[in-house]
Amino acid sequence: MHTLADLRAGKLAGIKRLDLSCGLSEFPVEIFDLADTLEVLNLSGNRLTSLPDDLCRLTRLRVLFVSDNAFTHLPESIGQCPQLQIVGLKANRIEQVSAAALPPRLRWLILTDNRIESLPDELGRRPDLQKLMLAGNRLRTLPATLAQCHKLELIRIAANRLTELPDWLLSLPALAWLAFADNPLCAERPTAPIREIPWQHLSLHQRLGEGASGIIQQAVWHDAGAERMAAVKLYKGAVTSDGSPLNEMAACIAAGRPAGFGAGMAA
Known part of the structure; x- marks a missing residue:
């Protein structure tokens, strides 16, 4: 983990990755001094509510993590970053995601544990999209345009408000992982008691x-x-990438244990 003092003193010149978690409430402008080399920016675990409008000055930025902050919307300046491929804003307070906030080369979008009720159709117009992590939100539907994302291989939509899964999910050629537990579409199944x-x-x-x-x-x-x-x-945490830990434990209990395997236990 880097320090704000070192950043301001110019001691981090030339680095490709910057990790700052020190209670920031504003984006340090000194980060722009690293624009010639910075590829990964991690500002998770701060108190940020916004990013600068000219974030695109970080022309080499490929990965942005701003989880565990206080954003209420996905900043549109993110969408102006030409090389940005991985965007992570897990565990914020995000309610709105606009089309303008989606960078053109987006591959991974991590918005787990927020308050998002809908997503823009523009999300399905990101041909490089591979991973979509949306567990722990308030989604009732998914954009039908996602059917066009032929590279999409992972979708995590557990712990939302979905009443059905769209038919096009089964037509995605690269889809290898789909997690949708803890939605209204999932009927609870009784499980045998297990020893605590x-x-x-x-x-x-x-x-x-x-x-x-x-x-x-x-x-x-x-x-x-x-x-x-x-x-x-x-x-x-209480909300993980695949929803609630209780859902995962229930699935393990329901599956039982393989023959010859030790007794299953729950702590």
């Missing part, structure tokens, strides 16, 4: 892996004097 394990009966050890929704750690379960090896998933 007190947290104090688990001891966590090394990390085994990490995904979009959480971290998997090796654990030992202390069960009635016996010790059993286990894997425990620690979720990153």
Whole structure:
């Protein structure tokens, strides 16, 4: 993580990636001094509500992360950045997304955990679009123009207000991942009761892996004097890329365990 003091002192000249998370309420104009080299800008975890109108001065910018801030709309200046391909504004307060806010070379759009009720048709006119992460919003429909996005391979729309899935989803040639749990279209299925394990009966050890929704750690379960090896998933938040952790846990419980696999546990 970089510091604002180093940025203002000119000590970051020539860098390609800038990470600033220091309670910013305004965009530091000194960032423009890095325009000749800056490709990745991460301003997540601040208090920003806007971006400068001339953001396009960062002519080499390819990746922009501004998650965990206080935006209420997707800034239209983002759409003016000619090389911008990945845009992430997760966990803001975004209610509006205008067509003008979508950069022409957009490949990934990450708007998880916001308040978006609708998306512009222009989104389907981004031919390079590959990943669309929209879980935890208020969407009731998806733009029909997305049927034209033949490179679209991942769509995450869990925890919205969708009552049906559009037919064109099945016609997307590259689609490999679709997550839509916790929408009105999903009927709840009863599951068999599962034993709850007190947290104090688990001891966590090394990390085994990490995904979009959480971290998997090796654990030992202390069960009635016996010790059993286990894997425990620690979720990153109440809303993840695939919706609520409760939906993922319910799916795992409903699927059961493969033959020869250890007993499934819930902490």
